[in-house]
Amino acid sequence: MTPTTAPSPDLTRQLAGQLRQRREELQALLHAAAGASIATKAPPDVQDFKDVAAEDTRAQVDEVAQAHAAEEVDRIAAALRRVELGTYGLCQDCGEPIDERRLRALPATPYCTACQAIHERPPLQRR
Numbered sequence: 001m002t003p004t005t006a007p008s009p010d011l012t013r014q015l016a017g018q019l020r021q022r023r024e025e026l027q028a029l030l031h032a033a034a035g036a037s038i039a040t041k042a043p044p045d046v047q048d049f050k051d052v053a054a055e056d057t058r059a060q061v062d063e064v065a066q067a068h069a070a071e072e073v074d075r076i077a078a079a080l081r082r083v084e085l086g087t088y089g090l091c092q093d094c095g096e097p098i099d100e101r102r103l104r105a106l107p108a109t110p111y112c113t114a115c116q117a118i119h120e121r122p123p124l125q126r127r
């Protein structure tokens with residue numbers, strides 16, 4: 001058995017393909033959302049107040065969804081950069097190879113399970 005340093009080229013290619021596809025979906029979503037927020041600035045005189053309130057709530061939800069989508073696009077871009085650099089699948093903190101099952105589930109993850117746990121700890125406990 002050769003020691004694992006990174007996922008196999010086949011797996012890397014497969015996951016990179018998934019990441020590119022996911023990024024395209026997210027970018028389409030972000031573009032659609034950008035178009036929609038322009039559309040909601042149409043004159044409100046054709047709507048009653050109830051509709052306006054519903055629109056506001058939806059706009060806020062969309063903003064959160066958009067922020068998440070934008071973050072994911074960043075994570076995916078960083079992961080694809082690591083594919084090009086040949087460091088994809090290695091933890092960005094400890095440099096250890098990330099478990100293959102974890103990579104398949106979360107292809108854009110920059111950390112192994114142990115380091116992810118540290119990053120997810122609330123800031124109060126980290127100090």
Ligand SMILES: [Zn+2]
Nearest residue numbers: 091094112115
């Ligand atoms: Zn790690």
